[in-house]
Amino acid sequence: MRSEIAQIVPPDRILVGEAVQRAYDCDAYTVEKSKPTLVVLPQSTEEVAALVRWCNVQDVPFTPRGAGTGLSGGSLPALGGLVISTKKLTQILEVDLPSRQLKAQAGIANKKISDAVANEKLHFAPDPSSQSVSTLGGNIAENSGGPHTLKYGVTAQHILQVTMVTPEGDIVEIGSRTPGPPGPDLLGIVVGGEGTLGIVTEAWVKLTPLPTAVFTALAAFPDVPSATRTVAQIIASGVVPAALEMMDHGIMAALQAAFGLQYPEGSKALLLIECDGNVDQTAEEGETVTRIANSNNAISIEIAETEIDRQKLWTARKKGIGAMGRLAPTIVTHDGVIPRSKLPEMLDFVYDVAARHNLKVANLFHAGDGNLHPCFYFDDRDPGIVDRVVEAGEEIIRRCIDLGGSITGEHGVGVEKLDLMSLMFSPADLDLQARIKAIFNQAQLCNPCKVLPNQKSCVEHKMRWRGAAW
Amino acid sequence: MTAQQISEIVLSNDTVYSTANEYARYYAPPSKESGFHFPIEANGEIHVDPENQICIVPAGLTVSALQEQLAEQNLCLPFPICPSPANGEDRLSLRQAIDLNLPHAAEAQCGNWRDWIIGMTLVLGDGTIAKSGSQAVKSVAGYDAHKLVIGARGTLGIIADVILRIRPVASRITPHLILSNQSRATSIQRVLASDFKAALEQDFTMADPASSTIWRSTREDIKRFPHDWVMREDRMDLDRSPLRGHYLRAKQLLDPENKLNPGLLGIF
Numbered sequence: 074m075r076s077e078i079a080q081i082v083p084p085d086r087i088l089v090g091e092a093v094q095r096a097y098d099c100d101a102y103t104v105e106k107s108k109p110t111l112v113v114l115p116q117s118t119e120e121v122a123a124l125v126r127w128c129n130v131q132d133v134p135f136t137p138r139g140a141g142t143g144l145s146g147g148s149l150p151a152l153g154g155l156v157i158s159t160k161k162l163t164q165i166l167e168v169d170l171p172s173r174q175l176k177a178q179a180g181i182a183n184k185k186i187s188d189a190v191a192n193e194k195l196h197f198a199p200d201p202s203s204q205s206v207s208t209l210g211g212n213i214a215e216n217s218g219g220p221h222t223l224k225y226g227v228t229a230q231h232i233l234q235v236t237m238v239t240p241e242g243d244i245v246e247i248g249s250r251t252p253g254p255p256g257p258d259l260l261g262i263v264v265g266g267e268g269t270l271g272i273v274t275e276a277w278v279k280l281t282p283l284p285t286a287v288f289t290a291l292a293a294f295p296d297v298p299s300a301t302r303t304v305a306q307i308i309a310s311g312v313v314p315a316a317l318e319m320m321d322h323g324i325m326a327a328l329q330a331a332f333g334l335q336y337p338e339g340s341k342a343l344l345l346i347e348c349d350g351n352v353d354q355t356a357e358e359g360e361t362v363t364r365i366a367n368s369n370n371a372i373s374i375e376i377a378e379t380e381i382d383r384q385k386l387w388t389a390r391k392k393g394i395g396a397m398g399r400l401a402p403t404i405v406t407h408d409g410v411i412p413r414s415k416l417p418e419m420l421d422f423v424y425d426v427a428a429r430h431n432l433k434v435a436n437l438f439h440a441g442d443g444n445l446h447p448c449f450y451f452d453d454r455d456p457g458i459v460d461r462v463v464e465a466g467e468e469i470i471r472r473c474i475d476l477g478g479s480i481t482g483e484h485g486v487g488v489e490k491l492d493l494m495s496l497m498f499s500p501a502d503l504d505l506q507a508r509i510k511a512i513f514n515q516a517q518l519c520n521p522c523k524v525l526p527n528q529k530s531c532v533e534h535k536m537r538w539r540g541a542a543w
Numbered sequence: 544m545t546a547q548q549i550s551e552i553v554l555s556n557d558t559v560y561s562t563a564n565e566y567a568r569y570y571a572p573p574s575k576e577s578g579f580h581f582p583i584e585a586n587g588e589i590h591v592d593p594e595n596q597i598c599i600v601p602a603g604l605t606v607s608a609l610q611e612q613l614a615e616q617n618l619c620l621p622f623p624i625c626p627s628p629a630n631g632e633d634r635l636s637l638r639q640a641i642d643l644n645l646p647h648a649a650e651a652q653c654g655n656w657r658d659w660i661i662g663m664t665l666v667l668g669d670g671t672i673a674k675s676g677s678q679a680v681k682s683v684a685g686y687d688a689h690k691l692v693i694g695a696r697g698t699l700g701i702i703a704d705v706i707l708r709i710r711p712v713a714s715r716i717t718p719h720l721i722l723s724n725q726s727r728a729t730s731i732q733r734v735l736a737s738d739f740k741a742a743l744e745q746d747f748t749m750a751d752p753a754s755s756t757i758w759r760s761t762r763e764d765i766k767r768f769p770h771d772w773v774m775r776e777d778r779m780d781l782d783r784s785p786l787r788g789h790y791l792r793a794k795q796l797l798d799p800e801n802k803l804n805p806g807l808l809g810i811f
Binding site: 169171172173174215216218222226227229230245246247249250251252253254255256257258259261262265266305308309310311313410411412413414439442443444477478479480481482483484485486490494497498499501502503504505506508509510511512513524525 | 684793
């Protein structure tokens, strides 16, 4: 296989061997693993297309991969074969400042797009926590979110047009640099298609003006319900904060242990609130959210006066997950969504589930859009604990669905949530989704065994992935 | 009309059309077509969840009826769907607006239909009733079939009901439009921002500088610009699209007997 691939890309961009297989057998969702045969690093759309055509001729499965920061196993090479990495596709190809648009290759890191246009006071608005490394192509595949998507929207709202290699190896352009063209919205399916509908190699993205004013506050509350009431009332007021992020006492304890961060005595929950826009609007919104937080018994509200202050307040949010690493060797983060009004009830449920399963849990999440991230932290060497974590996670996700929510807000289905899809969707709904997938991908070669449960030839393999990490 | 009723109509007719009024001009002249035409509905119950700022709407309901019911709870879709009230939100159903992906006059500030629709119930050509999306304002669970049908002119599924994000009335946007004295618009053109000024040199009815969108009464002789698109009355032609194969495959999978709005995409 290696010699044939070397006819398409130079040998120094073909990776083989046991160490490579280990490095590429999963993404940041490490619970399930499957080894690729080899990893290829194409440098152009044409090379990607040639690789895909070769896979079709040889009947070899292939899996696209960006930075490997995905949290649901989207780039796990489920049936082996080739991993087609976008690691060498990192160029900015064109910038159209008058139209506020930029074209880049799919392997560029999200933040590098914003860095490239910062002098023009523009940025690429989607900001997943992994943005310093996660790639544009990965963000498109997963329709990534992030703290500021409450106001600015998820990745889909910022992608105008993509160049995609179809599962058969053709090169197509989908979408339009002028948004909203007449006709079926194929781009709306590709963004969020988890890399199962083709391999996006280039994209035109929207650039968004940086705000002229930013109000950032960190409010501490005596209990979780006071913080969640504040969230509900801010949303009801008509203010759309740029970010509305919540951290509970578990995260606060981790931050204290890891970084020595101190919070007012009696604090059990933190709410990071950021409003932005023009000066007048931002000041008005800042006053509104401060008044609402105070009316809900905020113990303290620390408001950033400078950019340095602002970065300091964001430390609690940005380093929260990292701090969890000080508490336990293993962390499993879930990604359910609920209607915002159900936050108090849902958090009570999360704490109850953790107690019943004798597990430790902390919560750090996008409160403004009801996207929960309960983090179970544990030592996976403890007998039986992994099973308890899995059971607890499924209970939480089931409750999200019962409350009218979703099994995933931004991490994707991948292989992690395959079995949960049938909780959220009926057989007819899943059949519709299978038909939608078949518009683009009728074989099982392009990123197989993802998103839809019980796909042909995947069930027996799934037994092999599961438990590979434990 | 419920999804079940729509399914029965689809199963008992050879051909169905999403529309039966003047907005049909953006699809095709309906009076010349036989088959069942779904009426627009001035009355219909919507389900509003004010705390979570979402609503579930029967798709046949007029936009004005939707806005009136939302206003009773101090909520709204915060953008004017028809460029001016005189253009008739009382004669446009939500289904029609979504089938057309009808451009509105505040897209730069609010985004287009795709940004406000979080779920949908669809009836396919074989009568299947299926849901897509959910009531969660943020979800990446599975393939978003509800996005595919936005702009598909009813050819891939009949929209039965829609789950929309909504906002407090105070959030309503008043677009800053450039108006002229030309007669009613018969086409809509969107260009890159860099071409907007040049595009205004041709006669127009109304223009939105923020989204570089121009409503024109001109029909055939519209000057074209790189990367622009034009939505015209009466016809649409996807037959020469490089994505023709994808469209044909979508039709084959979702409406193989070509029952739903045949002819309206100029391809099937």
